[in-house]
Amino acid sequence: MPIKQMLTVVLFLSMSDIMKRIFLITILRLVLLLTLGLSNCKSSGTNPSSRQDDTTYAPTAAINTTRGHELFQQRCIACHGLNGKYRNNNAADLQFNKLDSIGIINTIVNGKGAMPMFDHVMPDSDLAQLELYVKTLRR
Numbered sequence: 001m002p003i004k005q006m007l008t009v010v011l012f013l014s015m016s017d018i019m020k021r022i023f024l025i026t027i028l029r030l031v032l033l034l035t036l037g038l039s040n041c042k043s044s045g046t047n048p049s050s051r052q053d054d055t056t057y058a059p060t061a062a063i064n065t066t067r068g069h070e071l072f073q074q075r076c077i078a079c080h081g082l083n084g085k086y087r088n089n090n091a092a093d094l095q096f097n098k099l100d101s102i103g104i105i106n107t108i109v110n111g112k113g114a115m116p117m118f119d120h121v122m123p124d125s126d127l128a129q130l131e132l133y134v135k136t137l138r139r
């Protein structure tokens with residue numbers, strides 16, 4: 001038996017009756033807490049209706065376009081304008097764009113007509129934020 005377990009046993013045997021009870025109750029509580037905690041996880045994982053009641057779900061599910069908006073202001077408004085309607089350099093009206101996510105990202109990465117390519121000037125995470133934001137401009 002490893003030394004740690006042996007010490008625990010010796011400690012346990014040397015305890016008074018009342019201490020032994022407290023010790024056992026503490027362990028019981030721990031086991032109960034663990035099993036209860038696990039069963040809670042299981043039920044929220046398999047039951048979709050309990051997810052809707054879970055208020056912690058809302059903030060993570062909401063789409064945050066703050067970063068996308070910031071990037072758009074820095075890099076895109078010169079041609080597309082704040083709300084995507086401005087058509088400088090014959091830019092496309094983004095309120096009427098019907099591209100899917102891939103199409104939007106493709107346009108930003110490779111450019112199109114008078115629109116420059118933004119490949120290598122921003123990380124993938126920024127591209128994703130911009131793509132999300134461009135979609136919110138649609139009317």
Ligand code: HEC
Pocket residue numbers: 072075076077078079080088089090091092093094096097098099103104107108112113114115116118130134
């Ligand atoms: C120098 C001007 C210019 C800048 C800056 C610019 N664009 Fe464009 N954009 C254009 C032009 C011009 C077109 C139309 C290209 C064509 O169809 O020939 C276009 C087209 C697009 C389209 C395709 C729309 C469609 O319906 O086909 C998207 C999406 C787009 N731009 C997003 C962006 C985003 C996001 C940025 C900033 C990262 C940006 N653009 C910056 C000029 C620009």
